[in-house]
Amino acid sequence: MTLKQENLLHLSQRLSGVSESTTLQLNAAVQSMKAKGLDVINLTAGEPDFWVPDVAKEAAIKAVQANCSKYTPVTGILELREAITQKTNQQQSWIGQTHPWKASDVVVTNGAKQALFNSFLALLDSGDEVLIPSPYWLSYPDMVKIAGGIPKLIKSSYSQGFKINPSQLKSALGPKVKILILNSPNNPTGAMYTRDEFAALADILIHAPQAQGVWVVSDEIYDRITLDNTPFCSFLEAAPELAHRTITVNGMSKGAAMTGWRIGWSVAPKIVTEGMAILQGQSTSGINALAQWASLAALGLPDQYFLSQAKNFTKRRNLMLENLKKASKLELSVPDGAFYFFIGVQAYLKSGEDSISFCKNLLEKAKVAVVPGVVFGEPKFVRVSFSTDEKTILEGCQRIVQYLESLKTWG
Ligand SMILES: Cc1ncc(COP(=O)(O)O)c(C=O)c1O
Structure with a gap:
């Protein structure tokens, strides 16, 4: 939903052309269908279906009992910021060994969303350009616009594994470019950059004359969800020179x-x-104290905890792959991380149809909800989440395949 013209008369210019998050909207539509008793399979989820780790719950309860519920420092409690630097210094090993990140380099935010938003607000002036590899997580362009920037997409296609290459980056540079956003593992495609691929992009940022003032915002929110043990590489692990x-x-x-x-x-x-600390101090202040203590406990969990979840996601991905393959004309690329398939449905679209009407029909006729790719910058794709149990995945895939087969007969 974008705001109506008449409402914009009352609102700031900043909000024109900015839209509501479509995935949240879709989820609400599915919930209301379910509330009416309809048997809908929901494959739109953008969140893990696992429960919060017990240690986090226990730490939150203890924090309540110990009255750890006053204002915290704007940038977060020291213990949590130290744990975050420890994690980051491990993932960015050269930096960790030579000039490690300190607690004073961390701002704890209201979800990764606020950290991204803080970054854009802190760095962008009106008219600055932000390079966004496409397909992209849907909030990036709107956040950039709210911060006064101009999103500039770099298209990465299905045939290139949804990853941009150095020559594309080089030709997208220009005098107004201020930020490059990177997101690996990627939402919506599940693509992951290898260390060499990141190093090749970094090489452009280090040497191209027009890249000298360019910042990188590396969104690593899916770092723990890598499939088949594909190694995660933090951008600064590959490019410590750009710290x-x-x-x-x-x-x-x-x-x-x-x-x-x-x-x-x-x-x-x-x-x-x-x-960013100044911005946050004048807007949200420090984040919920109890959630910070709970997060500290969860950050201390052994790797094994996260690996077993990743293993579970790998199993679900394989199940979905095996079943979606039955619709032979789908363009299926196998995700290495996160919990989504980003699937080309071009062969199944009628003339003039895009993924929005495709998804509406799929929901109406097969009672399966998936997210139209248009919101991620690819109108002929859909995002299908496997963050749900195996029974639901199987039933959802069967309905999708059956629906696609029936399309031939509907003509
Ligand atoms: C790529 C990406 N970045 C950031 C976020 C936001 O994360 P958070 O819920 O921590 O704000 C999401 C959530 O869906 C995401 O997919």
Whole structure:
């Protein structure tokens, strides 16, 4: 939904052309169908279906009992910021060994979303351009617009595994470019950049004359959800030379299934961290104290905890792949991370049809909800989430395949 013209008369210019999050909207539509008793299979989920780890729940209860519920420092409790630097220093090993991140480089935020928003507000002036590889997580362009920036898409196609290459990055550069957003593992495609691929992009940012003032915002929120043991590479692991102009964003939402606890963070050089702390101090202040203590406990979980969830997601991905393959004309690329398939449905679209009407028909006729790719910048694709149990995945895939087969006869 974009705001109506007449309502915009009362609202700031900043809101024109900015839309409501379609995935949240879709989820609401599905919930209301379910409430009416309709048998809908929901494959739109953007959150893990696992429960929050017990240690996090226990830590939150203890924090309540110990009255740890006053205002916290704007940038977060020290213990949590230290745990975040420990994690980041491990994932960015050269930096960790030579000039490690300190607690003062961290801002704990209201989900990764606020860390991204803080980054754009802190760095962008009106008219600055932000390079966004497409397909992209749907909130990036709107956040950039609210912050006064101009989203500039770099298209990465299905045939290139939905990853941009150095020559595309080089030709997208220009005098107004201020930020490049990277997101690996990626929502919606599940694509992951290898260390070499990141290093090749970094090479452009280090050497191209027009890239000298460009910052990287690396959204690493799915770092814990890598499939088939595909190794996760933080951008600064591949490009430590760019530490002075990179903001690493991460949080508890996906890996620890703590979406509703709203804990994210940024790790960034002093100058931007100070700017973001001022922004946050005058807007939300420090984040919910209890959720911070709970997050500290969850960050201390052994790797094994996260690996077993990733293993579970791998099993679900394989189940979905095996079943969706039965619709032979789908363009299926196998995700390496996160919990989505991003599927080309072009062969099944009638002339003039896009993924929005495709998804509406699929919901109406087969009672399966998936997200239209148009919201991620690809009108002929759909995003199908496997963050649900195996029975639901199987039933959903069977309905999708049956629906696609029936399309031939409907003509
Ligand atoms: C790529 C990406 N970045 C950031 C976020 C926001 O995460 P949070 O819920 O921690 O704000 C999401 C959530 O869906 C996401 O998919």
